[in-house]
Amino acid sequence: MKHPLNVTSEIGELKSVVLHRPGKEVENLTPKYLERLLFDDIPYLPAVQREHDYFADVLRNRGVEVLYLEKLMEEALKTDELHQQFIDQVLNESKSNLNGSRQTVEEYLHSFSTDEMIRKVMSGVLKSEIEPEKKVHLHELLDDYYPFFLDPMPNLYFTRDPAAVIGNGVSLNKMCEGARKRESLFMDFIIKHHPRFSQHDIPHWYDRDEYYPLEGGDELVLSREVIAIGVSARTSAQAIEKLAKRIFARNGTIKKVVAVEIPKLRAYMHLDTVFTMVDHEKFTIHHGIEGPNGNMKIYILEKGMDPDTLNISERSNLTQTLKEVLGLQELVLIPCGGGHEIAAAREQWNDGSNTLAIAPGVVVTYDRNYVSNDLLRKNGVEVIEIPSSELSRGRGGPRCMSMPIYRKDL
Incomplete structure (x- = not known):
């Protein structure tokens, strides 16, 4: 071969x-x-x-x-184990923004298909896009100056x-x-x-x-x-x-x-x-x-x-x-x-x-x-x-x- x-x-x-x-991650840029x-x-x-x-x-x-x-990434994550491993590693490396909300974000990422989850990780996870009833911590319900649980990756292109x-x-x-x-x-x-x-x-x-x-x-x-x-x-x-x-x-x-x-x-x-x-x-x-x-x-x-x-x-x-x-x-x-x-x-x-x-x-x-x-x-x-x-x-x-x-x- x-x-x-x-x-x-x-x-x-x-x-x-x-x-x-380039995808949604570019639209998640703001001047601030x-x-x-x-x-x-x-x-x-x-x-x-x-x-x-x-x-x-x-x-x-x-x-x-x-x-x-x-697409290569989607083809690589062909087992549930690899799917979980990837989400774990993303969350481990994004811990500065999670502030105790790891479980909330992990469950949210698991709600997507593999290709949708990959694009979501790339584009970033806004705090506002997770439904209030799924936020189990007080700090998740309070307004926060920073809008993202996971930062977007606009440089990825x-x-x-x-x-x-x-x-x-x-x-x-x-x-x-x-x-x-x-x-x-x-x-x-x-x-x-x-x-x-x-x-x-x-x-x-x-x-x-x-x-x-x-x-x-x-x-x-x-x-x-x-x-x-x-x-x-x-x-x-x-x-x-x-x-x-x-x-x-x-x-x-x-x-x-x-x-x-x-x-x-x-x-x-x-x-x-x-x-x-x-x-x-x-x-x-x-x-x-x-x-x-x-x-x-x-x-x-x-x-x-x-x-x-x-x-x-x-x-x-x-x-x-x-x-x-x-x-x-x-x-x-x-x-x-x-x-x-x-x-x-x-x-x-x-x-x-x-x-x-x-x-x-x-x-x-x-x-x-x-x-x-x-x-x-x-x-x-x-x-x-x-x-x-x-x-x-x-x-x-x-x-x-x-x-x-x-x-x-x-």
């Missing part, structure tokens, strides 16, 4: 990808709780769904199998971050922010219990119960032998070291992990918001991540003499480092917004550098980033634009919205 996971590059022909179509839930604005649900459907159709029209997170496939293994990520910590629970259950994956010995390069945060937007597979990981606002250096040691111990192909430090700003949330690979020797970049004279803090991690050690060497120039680790003679860095002081900042904010390569030299981008898109085309890259007026409000682009699980080898 063919192994279900294979990602040995950023640009190999994309064959299978996991998406999540935007910061808590990591949004800057409230997308209009019918429009954001139309845009996401267009994105999915673009991929299907290019021969990509589109798998939906919610960015499937890139909670888990990432590297080679034939998976990184089940410890999400940095509280609003997103439960998101990796879905892929954890899918990998362990869905028949497509559970029959295979799938290495875990990282696990969601680790101490240090790591997110998929910072994980880039540059080649069979090299991965790059951003040291960012959401991913720690300690997590990168731990992942590197596990990969070197169990994957005989990957030889180098390139750790790239980027400014810890919301605008530069992950490495893929400022840097992506679009062809064998072509990359997008937002030059705001570079210091004076183009200098950066870059570290190459390689296997040490024993499993618990790493050899770490420092570099300062991204172009030279990429040439070195990828064995390239020439390399093209395509600047977001053409490097213009206004266009670059505007288009980076709208994920002009967050491209999804579906084949070498073929990328999906947001239509709003017309300066960056034009420059990509001038550099010989085929650009497929998708509408983005509502999708972009979540501060993530096509790469953020996709979790590739299978690419053809280059």
Whole structure:
């Protein structure tokens, strides 16, 4: 039986990808709780769904199998035991809002069918939607300033971050922010219990119960032998070291992990918001991540003499480092917004550098980033634009919205 996971590059022909179509969780955003839930604005649900459907159709029209997170999850929870186990784990990880109401919420979740329960967990449980006669505690009957028993998960349509496939293994990520910590629970259950994956010995390069945060937007597979990981606002250096040691111990192909430090700003949330690979020797970049004279803090991690050690060497120039680790003679860095002081900042904010390569030299981008898109085309890259007026409000682009699980080898 063919192994279900294979990602040995950023640009190999994309064959299978996991998406999540935005749902009711987006409508459960309100201005008062935007910061808590990591949004800057409230997308209009019918429009954001139309845009996401267009994105999915673009991929299907290019021969990509589109798998939906919610459907995979439903197919994974095929026994009463797993159904109960999932609800238990969700409630355990949501205890800060339950305030003694666990039994009430548990009974409420059990009143739904499996697919409805999964969507309810994703969209959040409002205190007001549980009938008064089912509230058995005084505090449940009193008005409360906070409206949710279970917070919604509006960031879930960015499937890139909670888990990432590297080679034939998976990184089940410890999400940095509280609003997103439960998101990796879905892929954890899918990998362990869905028949497509559970029959295979799938290495875990990282696990969601680790101490240090790591997110998929910072994980880039540059080649069979090299991965790059951003040291960012959401991913720690300690997590990168731990992942590197596990990969070197169990994957005989990957030889180098390139750790790239980027400014810890919301605008530069992950490495893929400022840097992506679009062809064998072509990359997008937002030059705001570079210091004076183009200098950066870059570290190459390689296997040490024993499993618990790493050899770490420092570099300062991204172009030279990429040439070195990828064995390239020439390399093209395509600047977001053409490097213009206004266009670059505007288009980076709208994920002009967050491209999804579906084949070498073929990328999906947001239509709003017309300066960056034009420059990509001038550099010989085929650009497929998708509408983005509502999708972009979540501060993530096509790469953020996709979790590739299978690419053809280059």
